[in-house]
Amino acid sequence: MISRFPDLFKFRGVVSPRNHRFFHHRHPPPPPTPTTTMSDLRPPEHQVAGHRASASKLGPVVDGSGLFYKPLQAGDRGEHEVAFYEAFSAHPAVPPRIRDTFFPRFHGTRLLPTEARPGEPHPHLVLDDLLAGLEAPSVADIKIGAITWPPSSPESYVAKCLAKDRGTTSILLGFRVSGVRVVAPGGAVWSPERPELKALDTAGVRRVLRRYVSSVSGEGVDCALAAAVYGGEGGVLSQLLELKAWFEEQTLFHFYSASILLGYDANAVSSTGVGGGVRVKLVDFAHVAEGDGVIDHNFLGGLCSLIKFISDVVSETPEKLALGS
Amino acid sequence: MISRFPDLFKFRGVVSPRNHRFFHHRHPPPPPTPTTTMSDLRPPEHQVAGHRASASKLGPVVDGSGLFYKPLQAGDRGEHEVAFYEAFSAHPAVPPRIRDTFFPRFHGTRLLPTEARPGEPHPHLVLDDLLAGLEAPSVADIKIGAITWPPSSPESYVAKCLAKDRGTTSILLGFRVSGVRVVAPGGAVWSPERPELKALDTAGVRRVLRRYVSSVSGEGVDCALAAAVYGGEGGVLSQLLELKAWFEEQTLFHFYSASILLGYDANAVSSTGVGGGVRVKLVDFAHVAEGDGVIDHNFLGGLCSLIKFISDVVSETPEKLALGS
Numbered sequence: 001m002i003s004r005f006p007d008l009f010k011f012r013g014v015v016s017p018r019n020h021r022f023f024h025h026r027h028p029p030p031p032p033t034p035t036t037t038m039s040d041l042r043p044p045e046h047q048v049a050g051h052r053a054s055a056s057k058l059g060p061v062v063d064g065s066g067l068f069y070k071p072l073q074a075g076d077r078g079e080h081e082v083a084f085y086e087a088f089s090a091h092p093a094v095p096p097r098i099r100d101t102f103f104p105r106f107h108g109t110r111l112l113p114t115e116a117r118p119g120e121p122h123p124h125l126v127l128d129d130l131l132a133g134l135e136a137p138s139v140a141d142i143k144i145g146a147i148t149w150p151p152s153s154p155e156s157y158v159a160k161c162l163a164k165d166r167g168t169t170s171i172l173l174g175f176r177v178s179g180v181r182v183v184a185p186g187g188a189v190w191s192p193e194r195p196e197l198k199a200l201d202t203a204g205v206r207r208v209l210r211r212y213v214s215s216v217s218g219e220g221v222d223c224a225l226a227a228a229v230y231g232g233e234g235g236v237l238s239q240l241l242e243l244k245a246w247f248e249e250q251t252l253f254h255f256y257s258a259s260i261l262l263g264y265d266a267n268a269v270s271s272t273g274v275g276g277g278v279r280v281k282l283v284d285f286a287h288v289a290e291g292d293g294v295i296d297h298n299f300l301g302g303l304c305s306l307i308k309f310i311s312d313v314v315s316e317t318p319e320k321l322a323l324g325s
Numbered sequence: 326m327i328s329r330f331p332d333l334f335k336f337r338g339v340v341s342p343r344n345h346r347f348f349h350h351r352h353p354p355p356p357p358t359p360t361t362t363m364s365d366l367r368p369p370e371h372q373v374a375g376h377r378a379s380a381s382k383l384g385p386v387v388d389g390s391g392l393f394y395k396p397l398q399a400g401d402r403g404e405h406e407v408a409f410y411e412a413f414s415a416h417p418a419v420p421p422r423i424r425d426t427f428f429p430r431f432h433g434t435r436l437l438p439t440e441a442r443p444g445e446p447h448p449h450l451v452l453d454d455l456l457a458g459l460e461a462p463s464v465a466d467i468k469i470g471a472i473t474w475p476p477s478s479p480e481s482y483v484a485k486c487l488a489k490d491r492g493t494t495s496i497l498l499g500f501r502v503s504g505v506r507v508v509a510p511g512g513a514v515w516s517p518e519r520p521e522l523k524a525l526d527t528a529g530v531r532r533v534l535r536r537y538v539s540s541v542s543g544e545g546v547d548c549a550l551a552a553a554v555y556g557g558e559g560g561v562l563s564q565l566l567e568l569k570a571w572f573e574e575q576t577l578f579h580f581y582s583a584s585i586l587l588g589y590d591a592n593a594v595s596s597t598g599v600g601g602g603v604r605v606k607l608v609d610f611a612h613v614a615e616g617d618g619v620i621d622h623n624f625l626g627g628l629c630s631l632i633k634f635i636s637d638v639v640s641e642t643p644e645k646l647a648l649g650s
Contacts, residue, residue, distance in 0.1 A: 146623060147471060147472070151496050162483075162487075166476065171472070171476050172476050172619065173622070174622035174623070174626075202617065248629055248633070293527070294497065294498055294527060294630060294633075295629060295630050295633045297471065297499035297627055297630040298626055300625075300626050300629055301499075301623055301626025301629075302622055302626075304620060304622055304625055305619065305620050305622040308574070308619075308620045
């Protein structure tokens with residue numbers, strides 16, 4: 001019954017962050033790597049979840065060239081996430097279309113200076129910046145799954161996660177909104193604080209998902225962008241349905257505690273009424289477990305629930321606003 | 326966040342078993358009800374899960390006329406299950422096809438004598454006997470969902486369920502086999518004891534699902550009936566897929582701790598090679614919660630996992646055995 005979580009991906013030869021071998025770039029080939037100094041790096045402006053890089057905390061940084069550097073997490077989480085990216089990048093059973101559409105591209109790991117630990121370079125995952133190219137990114141980070149702990153987790157970790165899963169909407173809805181940032185037409189940004197998000201109930205989640213596609217400042221919700229962002233060809237809904245079809249079949253990985261990151265360009269979408277660089281990506285793989293021939297029913301269930309919420313928003317949208325669908 | 330579980334279906338006017346009103350037959354109209362004596366009633370021969378009626382325990386009984394009597398469970402579970410059946414039977418948003426295909430028909434409640442409590446008639450749910458008409462029923466009871474406790478459950482109940490869910494395959498597979506009974510061609514019955522079922526791991530569940538459609542005595546597994554029972558028109562797989570489509574949309578009920586009961590007639594299927602009265606039914610509704618506009622992602626995820634397991638069995642079956650597909 002107990003899965004082999006502690007040994008996960010061990011066959012990939014993952015080693016301690018203290019081991020030099022770990023910092024070599026592996027598959028796929030690395031991008032050009034000029035010497036990066038701390039002055040090139042900054043926390044992403046549109047980060048909505050996780051720790052923000054500062055003098056006291058490690059956090060992700062971007063360098064403006066389209067790459068996203070995520071510091072390896074403490075304990076075995078960082079190693080584990082690297083191991084996942086390595087296994088996933090190379091796995092012959094992962095359809096290239098799924099890998100390219102729904103996952104950040106992995107460019108190995110890299111030691112980088114950090115503000116939090118001066119003089120002590122820290123290993124980072126090097127990933128594509130998923131929001132690169134979006135002028136005014138509206139972003140939502142949605143943690144998928146009623147259960148956020150891998151089955152083999154120790155009792156204390158299960159208890160900690162379960163308390164969060166019950167205290168938020170995870171158990172009830174199969175997902176929770178971990179972060180959201182909406183750019184209104186004038187450029188005003190709405191981005192509720194974490195305690196506000198944690199306290200959301202079902203109605204609150206609906207409101208946030210409607211607000212995410214509204215083109216107003218302040219508290220208003222008009223869902224003017226629902227058809228363009230959620231509906232239509234290449235919209236969130238059609239991408240989520242493609243992802244769902246894969247999850248009905250794939251038995252390689254169980255994505256505990258991973259998030260779906262939604263992004264679109266508030267400037268592009270408001271000016272054209274269609275498209276707007278809609279992105280649907282999976283992120284955060286520190287708790288992925290081996291699938292061992294079983295589908296990820298926990299992620300799939302939450303994904304189906306999110307799909308229902310989003311299609312409810314689309315179907316409630318007045319037809320006159322249904323651009324691009 | 327906390328659902329209104331204690332008040333569930335209260336609007337249906339459910340009252341204590343001690344209240345006479347409770348024992349009136351309600352929707353749909355009751356079948357003819359001759360005076361039933363204890364001698365007419367016997368535990369169903371093919372029962373695979375739950376307590377068996379005896380001098381020391383309450384358990385379901387049948388009367389041979391196609392009805393199944395399930396004693397109301399202690400505490401509020403019994404009331405709760407009655408309330409579910411009443412709400413479900415009358416709900417205008419439940420498609421008749423779903424109700425008729427996948428649920429036992431509900432004929433109200435009835436006070437019956439029991440062996441366990443002589444002289445003290447006990448209230449029973451009156452339901453269709455789901456296996457009536459099958460000469461040699463092969464049966465499997467599969468409890469669906471990684472989570473078996475409604476979100477509003479008290480801490481102690483969560484802990485108790487979680488221990489079982491982690492100790493069996495529920496968390497890992499999104500379902501567990503609670504009971505199975507397979508009739509071999511000569512009439513020999515294979516029905517493992519509960520401790521054996523509880524100890525099943527992923528490989529063990531696969532083996533049981535293969536054995537369920539095997540036409541051999543002893544330990545052998547030939548999957549000779551896989552195409553007839555699981556595959557093909559009207560087979561388990563096509564019925565599960567129809568159920569899945571409903572669960573992707575329905576937001577009325579969350580079926581915590583409910584089971585899918587599979588049944589077929591080992592005599593009919595072995596003689597004809599196709600059909601064999603394949604049945605797919607939902608049972609056990611003592612822990613159903615209101616859906617409140619949210620899909621039952623927990624049941625849906627487990628159902629998708631079961632579908633994958635069963636389609637794996639079908640696709641592994643050699644073509645020469647693929648009758649009826």
